Amino acid sequence: MSLWEFANPVKFMALSGKVLPWVIGLCAVTLIPGMIWGFFFTPEAANFGNSVKIIYIHVPSAMMAINIWVMMLVTSLIWIVRRHHVSVRASKAAALIGVTMTVIALITGAIWGQPMWGTYWAWDPRLTSFLILFLFYLGYMALWAAIDNPDTAADLTSVLCIVGSVFAVLSRYAVNFWNQGLHQGASLSLDKEEHVSNVYYQPLLLCIAGFILLFVALVLIRTRTELRLVRLHRLDVRERMKDA
C-alpha cells in the first residue's frame, strides 16, 4: 500500500468520491464561521477603519494563488517522471482555480488600495509579481486549450510549468530589485512575535484553512471531471475504431 496506488484512476475516483463530501463539509464549517467572525465580530483597526475586513479574502486568496502554482509544479514533475494521468489532470484542474484566486487577490487588493494608499494600482513589487503570475497562468491554460492530443498537451504544459516556475521566481526577485514597495513586510509568520493582533489573526487563520479546504474540494471535483472526460474520449475513440 503506497501513495502511488492512487495514481490508478479507478482507485482515485473511488477514494475521492468518498472523501469529497467530508472536505466540502469541513470547508463550510471553517469558511462560513471564519468569514462571519471576521466581518461582524472584529473591531475596526486604528488606521484602517472597516476596510481591514477585506483581509479575510485578500490574504487567503493571495496565499492560495502562489501555493496552487507550486502544487501544479509538483504534479507536472510527477507526470514527467512517472507519467500518472491523475497527476497531470489535477494540474490542469488546479490552473483555473489558481487564476481565479490570482484575480480575486488582485481585485480585492485594488479595492483595499484605493482608501489606504489612495490608488487602485501601483507598480509595487507584490502587485507586479501577481500580475506576472496571472500572465503565467494564462499562458499555461492557453497552451492546454491549443493542443488537441491530450498526451502531447500534458507533456508540453508540464515542461512549460517547470520552466515557467524558474522564470516566475526570477521575475519575483527582479521586480523587487526594480521598484520599492508599499506593502508591509511579512506579518503572518508563525514563529515571530510580530504578526497582526490576535483579534484579527485567529479569524484569519480560520479563513485561510477554509480557503485551503475550498481549493482541495474544487480541485477534487475538477480532477474527477477531467478524468471522466479522458475516459469519454477513450471510449469515443474505441467506438469509432469499431465502426471503421
Place this chain on the structure above:
Amino acid sequence: MIALLVRDLRLAMRAGGGFGLGLAFFLIVSTLVPFGVGPEAAILSRIAPGILWVGALLACLLSLDRIFQLDFEDGSLDLLATAPIPMEGIVAVKALAHWLVTGLPLTLAAPVLGTLMNLESPGHYWIFITLLIGTPALSMIGAFGAALTVGLKRGGLLLSLLVLPLYIPTLIFGAEAATRGTAGLSASTPLLMMAGITAGSIALLPFAAAAALRVNLR
C-alpha cells in the same frame, strides 16, 4: 553542427525577411514612440533606454516562429532529429543562428536609433553592452517557446503569450542596467544579474526545448 548553422544563416539571408524585417520593425517602433509621447527632448532621452529595450524585444519576438516552423512543415526537422547530433545541439545551433540574424543586428542598430531619441552620450555605449549580453537570452528563451508551439497551426499569438512573460526578468535587468549606466550610476549589479540569466538560459533551456521538440515530433 557548423553545416547546420551555415544552412540556417543562408536560408535567413536568401529567403528574405531575416535581417531586414526585424530591423525595419525596430526602426518603426523607435519612430512611432516620439509621435506617441511628444517630441520633448528631455522626456525622450529619459525613456530612450527602456523604449529601445522593449523595441528590441518585440522585434526579436516577431521572428521567433521562423526558428522551427518552416523546418517542421517541410519535414527537415524530422531528418535533423534522426541525424547523429543530439536534439539539444540542434536547438542551440538554431538559437545561435536566430541571434546572429536578429539579436546581433538589433544590438548594432540600437545606438544609432538612440540618437533619434536624444540618448545622452554614455547611453549609446550602455545600450550596446546590455543588448549584446541580453539578446542571446532572448533568442534562447524564444527558441524554447517556438519548440513548444511548433506543432500548432496558429501558434503565433500563443507564442507571444508564452514567451513574453518569460522575457520579463531579462527586460527588467537589461533596461535597468541601461538606464543606470546612462544616468552615470553603477550598473554592475543588474548587468551581472542579466549575464547570469543569459548564461543560465544557454546552459539549461536547450534541454527543455529539445524535450518539447521530441514531444511535438512524436
